[in-house]
Amino acid sequence: MLIKYLSTDELDNSIVYICGPPGTLKAMQRLLQDDLHIPKERIKIEEFTRY
Secondary structure (H helix, E strand, O other): OOHHOHHHHHHHHOEEEEEEEEHHHHHHHHHHHOOOOHHHEEEEEEEEEOO
């Protein structure tokens, strides 16, 4: 979805915020880093463990 709505320039200069349970965070971080080549420094994470 990010690739669909953001240009390469926008994606290359974005800070990405993700929030959720630990498994979701790990999967999203892996996808962002491996597939979209977003550096770890531009990924902000907030772990949410209780509902």
